[in-house]
Structure formats: structure tokens, C-alpha cells
Amino acid sequence: MAALPPLPRAEETEIGGTGWTGEVDVAGTDRRSPYSLLVPAATIVVFTLGAWGFALVDSGSWLDHGYRSLQLFVIEAGDGFPDPIPWQLEVTRWVAPAITLLSTALAVAVLSRGRLDAWRARRMRGHVIVAGLGRRETEAALVLRRGGHDVVVISRHPPAGGVRRCRRAGIAVVEGDPRDPLALEAGGLGRASDLIVLDPELETSGRVALAAVGLAAARSEWPLVVHVEMADPALVGLLKALKISEHHAAGWRVEELDLAGAGASIMVDAVAPWADGSALAEVLVAGESTLAAAVVSELRRRWRLSGGAPDALSVVRTGSGSALSVGAVPSSVYVCADDEPEALTTALAVLRDFPGVPVAVHLEHTASFGTLLMQDAHDLHVVSLDTQVLTPAVLLDTTVERIARALHGAYRRQAEATSPSALPWAELAESLRASNRAQAEHVCDKLRVMRRVLLPDDGQPTDRFTEDEIQELGRLEHDRWVAERRAAGWTPGPRDTHARTTPYLVPWEELTEEVREIDRQFVRALPDVLADSGLVIRRSGASSVQPSADRPVRSGS
Structure with missing residues (x-):
């Protein structure tokens, strides 16, 4: 995405980059506490007073007076004190040892806090590890903690401001290089649920x-999910398809952290790209950044979901600047340039050339100035993404989870409104969410039977299944669902969720046509559900509809 010039920080050379989210100063992040200067300043003042006091009672050199003053910091009076004692020495002989004791106590506290955090991290379970402690990493750790997650941060040279903010929030900070397996072990990776990079x-x-993943390879309880930031949309799409189709490791999996995609969704939410019910739409996207490419993909996805004809949407991609070569008047404009002054120039040029057309412009460092311009330009919408994309929902999301949510949404559209399985995802029982996740994970088994593969969305309509294929995939889905229910302890009988009985634990041939149609509707909706997650179905060869007798089975809501 837009590569903004970074502000200096030690952490940049280790883990954590500025990326397009920028380096906006966060209150308290890098401000040095005045207490860190208090002890050195007091030490200098007291040392000077001690040397002055000895100079008043002794004829030695200033080096001698300075040496005797230093001795007072370790409660050593040398040749003793004269009588009467000058007030300078009276102050020094009491304050100097106090400074020594305070400094020792502070050093012990710092060392003990580090050891305490390491001890806490090793005993956590199901926590999230954040690699690095730059500004974005700090904000991510804090927002996860506010979301109720236990969080451990691993950083080689953690900045004092970030450490203070994290520890105040109850986040353990472990000093070490996240690239070092020993540091990851110290952060409790063996029991962690997620790692964010x-x-x-x-x-x-x-x-x-x-x-x-080297440490997590032998895990058996649950897999470690490694969320890795990726700025290349093509790489994001390929990884989605690959891990759904080919990933076989039980102890871990890698998830693409698509901040550009999350930002694109926010940009399109800020300005309606076309009027409701539009049969035709032309949208202008200005800029060459990764965010601009993600906005184009998001616009196509939403047009497809709206039911519009694929060739009825025109997304015009152009560079930024004051001179834009655009034909027809666009229905909306999104400006996503790396150079923020240029982005503002582009947005104002669009407002000049196309009065009344809504314009969304992405700004971070100049967002305040852009907001000022909004007071007079009512069609201008400034979108700042720094804090909006770093949320638990984005940071911890997975492809399987997205597909599971989409599958549940498709199920709700045809289910009875009073069914407990038709509740919104956030209100759905965890057992039913798990069922949807199992259904999502089984998608590729179905596609392999039909000789289909998953590929990143290429802008072309996804393949559809034939009626024969729908019939066979519906059978496979029912078989998967039966196996899942039996494994969970369900038995045949009247429908009763509390007793875990259902009349549908029977072979496909014994189901009524109405019940079979539920599984067929799932299969018909599957191409659109996958397309909503940025994946399309493509044929890899002749379809084979021979069922597999021992194939595992469905997780319907």
C-alpha cells in the first residue's frame, strides 16, 4: 500500500514496518517520562553540594572533594565530618544514600518486571503474541487487550513508551528477537493461539x-495461527486458494493479514459507490497504491453481490494529479495515492470537474487538513485507516472463518426466521459456528470430487455446477453433516437440540425432497460464497461425480 516515510525508531530495523498505515504519533508512545531525568539531575546536584561542603572545611584539591562526595553515595564518610557540619554536607550525607537506595530499587524493579512478564507469558494459554513493539504493533496489542484477549509482546529493544503503555494495560512484554525460537518459547508460543507479524x-x-511453525509443528491441541501482513493483492489471493486447497499441517497454519483489503472495505463504506438499484455504474479510482488495487477488487465484489451484470460496471483506474482524463461523469470517486498532498490535489480537481460527485480520499498525516476542507466541500470524505483496520476482527480473521460466516449468511436467507440456527453470526451458539467452520473446511474435498480448483478472483464470473453435480455434492454434504453430528453425540429421533436427537441421521435416499433441497441450495450458493471471499471456482478437467464412501461430511447451521 502507500509507503509513507517512516519516523525514526529503533524497532524499524527489527520487526515492524511503517507500511501504508503511517507513523502517526500516539499520545504517550514516545514521550519520555520526566521521572527518568529526575534521578540523574538529583545526583548531579547532591554531588556538587557535597564537593562544595568539603571545600568549606578542607583545604584539599577539588578532585579530593569530589572523591569524598562520591563516597557519600555508598555511605562512606572517609575521614568523618567536621563539627559543626556545613548545611551542604548535612544535605548530602542524607540525600546521597537515599539516591543510591532509590536507584537500586528501581533497577531491581525493572529486572523483576521483565522476569515477571516472562514468567506470566510461559504460563498463559490461548493468548496472542505480537512480534515487535513499533507504533502499529503497540496499537494492535492494546486493541487486542481491550477486546478481552491475553497478549504477549516480544521485542528485541522495546521502546520505553510502548513498554509502559502495554504494561499498564496488563500486557506482558518479553525482551528478545521474535525471529529467535528461544524468544518465541519465552513468550509462551507453545500455548499461544495466534502470532501477529x-x-x-x-x-x-x-x-x-x-x-x-518450527516450534508448533508437533502441536496437537489446536493449531497455531500465524497472521502475516501482506501488501501484494495477488499474493494474498494465491495464499487464500493454496491454504484452503493444499494445507495439510495439523500444528499450524499461516493466514494472510490483508490490511489493504480491510481498508478498501472501509473506503467503500465511506462513500456509496452507486445508487441503490443501479443497472449501470462507472466508478473512478485514482492512485497506484496497493489500497487502490484493493478498492477496485472491493467494488467488483460488491457489484456482484448487488446482482448487477458483470459488464454493467466500469471501474476506471487512473493515476493521481490535477489533470485527470475521465470520460463520463463517474458515480463516485476514490483517491488512494501514496503522496498525500497529491491525493488532496486530485480530490479537489475531481470536485472542481464533477460537482456533486462524492469523493473519498485516503489521508493519514494530513487528515486534519483534509477534515478542514470538508467543512466547505460537502462531497469530500476524508478516510483515515490507521486505527480502523487494527481491530481484533481484522487482526485475527481467517479464510475459513470468512467462508463460514458467508455460508451461514447464505443459510439464513433460506432458513426459517424462528430457527435457532438462523441467528446472526455474532449471536450464534459456538457449536453451530464450529459446524459452519467444519463445513467451510470441507469445501475443497467437494471441489476435488468435481475436478474443480480454487483460484484468486480474476474479475471473471466464477464457474457454476451442473444439476448432476449439484445432486452429487448435496449427497456428499449430507453425508458430511451426518458424520459430524454422530461424532458430536447426536442420535436418531425427534428433533430436539437439548437431547441431541434429529430425524435426519438417515441415508440421503431416505430424506424427503424438501430436506434434500436444503443441501442442494447450499451447493448452488457455494460459488457466490467463495467469490465473496475473493476466490473463484475453475474447472481442472472432466468432472467425476463418483462419491467417496469414506469421505468425511457437512456442518450446516
Whole structure:
């Protein structure tokens, strides 16, 4: 995405990059506490007073007076004190030892806090590890903690401001290089549920992920999910398809952290791309950034969901600047340029050339100035994404979870409104969510039977199943669902969720046509559900509809 010039910080050379989210200063992040200067300042003042006091009672050199003043910090009076004692020495002989004791106590507290955090991290379970402690990593850790997650941060040279903010929030900070397996072990990786790496440099994030999956390979309780930031939309799409189709490791999996995609969704939410019910639409996207490419994909996805004809949407991609070559008047404009002054110039040029057309412009460092311009330009909408994309929902999302939510949404559209399985995803019982996830994970088994493959969305309509294929895939889905229910302890009988009985634990041939149609509707909706997650179905060869007798089976809501 837009690569904004980074502000200096030590963490940049280790884990954590600036990326398009920018380096907006967060209150308290890098401000040094005045207490960190208090002890050195007091030490200098007291040392000077001690040397002055000895100079008043002794004829030695200033070096001698300074040496005797230093001795007072370790409660050593040398040759003793004269009588009467000058007030300078009276102050020094009491304050100097107090400074020594205070400094020792502070040093012990710092060392003990680090050891305490490491001890806490090793005993956590199901927590989230954040690699690095730059500004974005700090914000991610804090927002996860506010969301109720236990969080551990691993950083080689954690900045004092970030450490203070994290520890105040109850986040354990472990000092170490996240690329080092020993540091990951110290952060409790063996019991962690997720690892988040916010670094657009794939070499760096890859080394962290490689160290993590090496430790997690033998896990059996639950897989470690490694969320790696990726700025290339093509790579994001390919990884989605690959891990759904080919991933076989039980102890871990890697998930693409698509901040550009999340930002694109927010951009399109800020300005309606076309009027409701439009049969034709032309949208202008200005800029060459990764965010601009993601906005184009998001517009196509939403047009498809609205039921519009594929050739009825025209998305015009152009560079940014004051001179834009655009034909027809667009229904909306999205400006996503790397250079923020240029982005503002582009947005104002669009407002000049196309009065009344809504314009969304992405700004981070100049968002305040853009907001000022909005007071007079009512069609201008400034969108700042820094804090909006770093949310638990984005940071911890997975492809299987997205497909499961989409499958549940498709089910709700044809289910009875009073059914407990038709509740919104956020209100759905965890057992039913797990069922939807199992259904999502089984998608590729179905596609392999039909000789289909999943590919990143290429803008072309996804393949559809024939009626014969729908019939066979419906059978497979019913078989999967039966196996899942039996494994969960369900038995044949009247429909009763509390007693875990259902009349549908029977072979496909014994189902009524109405019940069979539920599974067929799932199969018909599957191409659109996958397309909503950025994946399309393509034929890889002749379809084979021979069922597999031992194939596992469905998780319907």
C-alpha cells in the first residue's frame, strides 16, 4: 500500500514496518517520562553540594572533594565530618544514600518486571503474541487487550513508551528477537493461539513465521495461527486458494493479514459507490497504491453481490494529479495515492470537474487538513485507516472463518426466521459456528470430487455446477453433516437440540425432497460464497461425480 516515510525508531530495523498505515504519533508512545531525568539531575546536584561542603572545611584539591562526595553515595564518610557540619554536607550525607537506595530499587524493579512478564507469558494459554513493539504493533496489542484477549509482546529493544503503555494495560512484554525460537518459547508460543507479524517486508516476517511453525509443528491441541501482513493483492489471493486447497499441517497454519483489503472495505463504506438499484455504474479510482488495487477488487465484489451484470460496471483506474482524463461523469470517486498532498490535489480537481460527485480520499498525516476542507466541500470524505483496520476482527480473521460466516449468511436467507440456527453470526451458539467452520473446511474435498480448483478472483464470473453435480455434492454434504453430528453425540429421533436427537441421521435416499433441497441450495450458493471471499471456482478437467464412501461430511447451521 502507500509507503509513507517512516519516523525514526529503533524497532524499524527489527520487526515492524511503517507500511501504508503511517507513523502517526500516539499520545504517550514516545514521550519520555520526566521521572527518568529526575534521578540523574538529583545526583548531579547532591554531588556538587557535597564537593562544595568539603571545600568549606578542607583545604584539599577539588578532585579530593569530589572523591569524598562520591563516597557519600555508598555511605562512606572517609575521614568523618567536621563539627559543626556545613548545611551542604548535612544535605548530602542524607540525600546521597537515599539516591543510591532509590536507584537500586528501581533497577531491581525493572529486572523483576521483565522476569515477571516472562514468567506470566510461559504460563498463559490461548493468548496472542505480537512480534515487535513499533507504533502499529503497540496499537494492535492494546486493541487486542481491550477486546478481552491475553497478549504477549516480544521485542528485541522495546521502546520505553510502548513498554509502559502495554504494561499498564496488563500486557506482558518479553525482551528478545521474535525471529529467535528461544524468544518465541519465552513468550509462551507453545500455548499461544495466534502470532501477529505486522511487517510488510516478507523476508523479515517470513523468518518470524518460519521460527514459529518450527516450534508448533508437533502441536496437537489446536493449531497455531500465524497472521502475516501482506501488501501484494495477488499474493494474498494465491495464499487464500493454496491454504484452503493444499494445507495439510495439523500444528499450524499461516493466514494472510490483508490490511489493504480491510481498508478498501472501509473506503467503500465511506462513500456509496452507486445508487441503490443501479443497472449501470462507472466508478473512478485514482492512485497506484496497493489500497487502490484493493478498492477496485472491493467494488467488483460488491457489484456482484448487488446482482448487477458483470459488464454493467466500469471501474476506471487512473493515476493521481490535477489533470485527470475521465470520460463520463463517474458515480463516485476514490483517491488512494501514496503522496498525500497529491491525493488532496486530485480530490479537489475531481470536485472542481464533477460537482456533486462524492469523493473519498485516503489521508493519514494530513487528515486534519483534509477534515478542514470538508467543512466547505460537502462531497469530500476524508478516510483515515490507521486505527480502523487494527481491530481484533481484522487482526485475527481467517479464510475459513470468512467462508463460514458467508455460508451461514447464505443459510439464513433460506432458513426459517424462528430457527435457532438462523441467528446472526455474532449471536450464534459456538457449536453451530464450529459446524459452519467444519463445513467451510470441507469445501475443497467437494471441489476435488468435481475436478474443480480454487483460484484468486480474476474479475471473471466464477464457474457454476451442473444439476448432476449439484445432486452429487448435496449427497456428499449430507453425508458430511451426518458424520459430524454422530461424532458430536447426536442420535436418531425427534428433533430436539437439548437431547441431541434429529430425524435426519438417515441415508440421503431416505430424506424427503424438501430436506434434500436444503443441501442442494447450499451447493448452488457455494460459488457466490467463495467469490465473496475473493476466490473463484475453475474447472481442472472432466468432472467425476463418483462419491467417496469414506469421505468425511457437512456442518450446516
